[in-house]
Amino acid sequence: MMQYFTNISGGNVRSLWPMGISAVLDGIVRVLPAALLVDIFNTIYMYFAEPQLGLDTTRLWTVSIVLFVWMFVSYWTFSVQYDRSFYVAYRQAASGRLELAEHIRGLSLGFFNRRDPADMTNMLLSDYGQVETTISHNVPQLISGLILPMLAFISLIFLDWRMTLAMFVALPFGVLLLWLTSSLQERLCENQVKARNEAASRLQEYLGGIREIKAHNVGGERFQRLRISFQRLKETSIALEAIIGPLIMGAMLLARSGMTIMIVVGSYLLVGGSLSLPTFLLFLLVGTRIFDPLTTVLLNYGEMKYSAYSAQRIMDVKREQPLQGDKDINPAGSIVFDRVTFRYNDHAVPALQDVSFTIKPNTITALVGYSGSGKSTVTRLISRFWDVQQGEIRIGGQALSDADPERLLEHIAIVFQDVYLFQDTIGNNIRIGNMNATQAEVEAAAKRACCHDFIAALPQGYDTPVGEGGSTLSGGEKQRISIARALLKDAPIVLLDEATASLDAENESAVQQAINELVAHKTVVIIAHRLKTIQYADHIIVLEQGRVIEEGTHESLVADEGVYCKLWGLQQDAEGWNVRT
Ligand SMILES: Nc1ncnc2c1ncn2[C@@H]1O[C@H](COP(=O)(O)OP(=O)(O)OP(=O)(O)O)[C@@H](O)[C@H]1O
Numbered sequence: 022m023m024q025y026f027t028n029i030s031g032g033n034v035r036s037l038w039p040m041g042i043s044a045v046l047d048g049i050v051r052v053l054p055a056a057l058l059v060d061i062f063n064t065i066y067m068y069f070a071e072p073q074l075g076l077d078t079t080r081l082w083t084v085s086i087v088l089f090v091w092m093f094v095s096y097w098t099f100s101v102q103y104d105r106s107f108y109v110a111y112r113q114a115a116s117g118r119l120e121l122a123e124h125i126r127g128l129s130l131g132f133f134n135r136r137d138p139a140d141m142t143n144m145l146l147s148d149y150g151q152v153e154t155t156i157s158h159n160v161p162q163l164i165s166g167l168i169l170p171m172l173a174f175i176s177l178i179f180l181d182w183r184m185t186l187a188m189f190v191a192l193p194f195g196v197l198l199l200w201l202t203s204s205l206q207e208r209l210c211e212n213q214v215k216a217r218n219e220a221a222s223r224l225q226e227y228l229g230g231i232r233e234i235k236a237h238n239v240g241g242e243r244f245q246r247l248r249i250s251f252q253r254l255k256e257t258s259i260a261l262e263a264i265i266g267p268l269i270m271g272a273m274l275l276a277r278s279g280m281t282i283m284i285v286v287g288s289y290l291l292v293g294g295s296l297s298l299p300t301f302l303l304f305l306l307v308g309t310r311i312f313d314p315l316t317t318v319l320l321n322y323g324e325m326k327y328s329a330y331s332a333q334r335i336m337d338v339k340r341e342q343p344l345q346g347d348k349d350i351n352p353a354g355s356i357v358f359d360r361v362t363f364r365y366n367d368h369a370v371p372a373l374q375d376v377s378f379t380i381k382p383n384t385i386t387a388l389v390g391y392s393g394s395g396k397s398t399v400t401r402l403i404s405r406f407w408d409v410q411q412g413e414i415r416i417g418g419q420a421l422s423d424a425d426p427e428r429l430l431e432h433i434a435i436v437f438q439d440v441y442l443f444q445d446t447i448g449n450n451i452r453i454g455n456m457n458a459t460q461a462e463v464e465a466a467a468k469r470a471c472c473h474d475f476i477a478a479l480p481q482g483y484d485t486p487v488g489e490g491g492s493t494l495s496g497g498e499k500q501r502i503s504i505a506r507a508l509l510k511d512a513p514i515v516l517l518d519e520a521t522a523s524l525d526a527e528n529e530s531a532v533q534q535a536i537n538e539l540v541a542h543k544t545v546v547i548i549a550h551r552l553k554t555i556q557y558a559d560h561i562i563v564l565e566q567g568r569v570i571e572e573g574t575h576e577s578l579v580a581d582e583g584v585y586c587k588l589w590g591l592q593q594d595a596e597g598w599n600v601r602t
Pocket residue numbers: 134365368372390391392393394395396397398399601
């Protein structure tokens with residue numbers, strides 16, 4: 022139970038306290054009229070039983086006034102409880118989502134390798150929505166539904182232990198039924214959530230890949246995958262309802278049968294003369310007051326079980342350790358790979374194996390090699406998107422494993438080959454390089470990146486909105502915008518996945534010119550796909566299957582007549598040859 026509250030409160034159980042207290046208070050206030058009504062009944066009953074004593078009107082008036090005041094008190098306790106519940110629920114849903122998104126940002130990219138993006142979206146939207154409903158509705162009902170029977174049991178047992186036992190005798194069997202089947206229920210919830218995520222992933226894949234689906238005419242096959250995932254979602258949802266529903270109904274019937282048992286026992290004792298009518302009546306009234314919230318708790322049980330699984334999923338992500346480290350690096354120093362071995366997650370084959378090299382400050386170093394040789398991995402490790410398993414990477418003498426990941430990235434500008442533009446204006450997409458940049462600075466960066474002219478020619482200029490991922494721009498235009506971003510950032514280290522190979526001649530020369538602007542007086546690591554663009558690099562590192570096989574300048578490597586020389590020859594022979602293919 023404690024684990025449940027820990028999970029749904031996002032690890033902050035104390036935040037539930039005000040809501041819990043107000044729920045208990047509200048519950049107690051709600052049960053009070055039962056006792057007062059019994060008192061009124063008792064007063065009238067006494068008048069008929071012993072008319073010579075007369076009707077105790079003072080008592081009737083007092084109780085009526087208390088009942089009148091009670092109306093206001095109950096309104097107040099209910100509104101406090103309502104307020105508290107929704108406050109905690111919305112705080113949890115809004116700031117909890119943001120906290121989780123912020124936490125995720127601090128995780129290594131290895132985490133994203135293991136998780137499906139649709140699963141994460143579901144978690145941030147559906148799972149939090151589920152937890153929000155639980156906190157605002159189910160938890161207050163759960164608290165009053167559990168506390169009230171306990172309080173009632175403790176106070177009624179002194180009044181008449183036989184009636185109290187009769188009232189509660191069946192309740193443990195209802196609880197036992199739910200407890201014994203709890204692992205089955207958890208499995209059903211888990212299956213349903215997995216099927217829901219799978220369906221969301223397939224849908225995302227279908228919509229995201231609609232261009233490829235049309236181009237390759239594979240709609241039928243992809244649609245079949247989508248259909249199967251929705252079929253599975255339907256099956257798991259039906260199984261969930263079909264099994265949990267009867268279990269809850271069974272538990273509810275068992276719990277409520279306590280009322281029937283109590284009435285039978287009460288009638289027997291009443292006839293036998295060992296129970297007074299007012300006491301019997303009190304038990305009847307309190308019984309209905311207690312079993313109603315308890316029934317609501319049981320009705321909500323399935324939903325709570327489901328939200329427990331949602332909360333568990335959120336907590337699992339929260340428990341993922343972000344990258345540690347608080348040291349700053351000296352970006353003016355060398356970048357050193359010292360016997361680095363790295364594998365992605367649990368891959369058997371390392372992406373980099375015993376790799377050592379030094380990149381001197383303010384030089385251009387090119388990484389060359391066939392596709393899959395580990396070039397991009399080197400740049401990802403310099404950015405500390407992952408931590409290495411063996412060896413060490415140092416920048417300016419500081420090991421990256423102790424470096425503050427956020428401060429490290431302040432010193433690095435990265436231009437990816439597959440540029441991602443946000444669904445925002447072109448100006449704001451460039452401004453990502455420096456959120457404080459003025460419009461003049463944005464335009465200056467765009468001019469240096471050779472993209473000002475095409476942006477200015479657009480009807481809304483820098484305020485032109487870009488489709489998600491940059492879908493409304495050409496590959497070369499996106500490349501230049503991302504170079505403008507990097508120029509605006511003006512970081513001392515530049516990591517560049519050079520992508521001129523896929524561009525037409527005009528775009529290629531514009532992008533090349535932009536790159537030349539970007540790399541001046543910086544420590545640059547460039548992933549070279551066309552060797553002619555890096556022949557003047559200060560240092561060239563040739564990778565093959567995750568190992569460094571050659572190093573040197575263009576001239577020395579050509580003279581060595583090794584792999585680089587072979588690649589150079591091939592590219593010379595066939596202009597347009599792409600090393601990656
Ligand atoms: N996110 C990832 N998860 C698992 N394996 C990966 C991941 N990224 C790359 N790899 C694997 O690591 C190896 C090196 O990949 P890397 O992307 O560094 O090569 P590359 O030389 O940059 O290739 P390319 O020129 O095609 O971009 C490859 O075998 C690749 O399949």
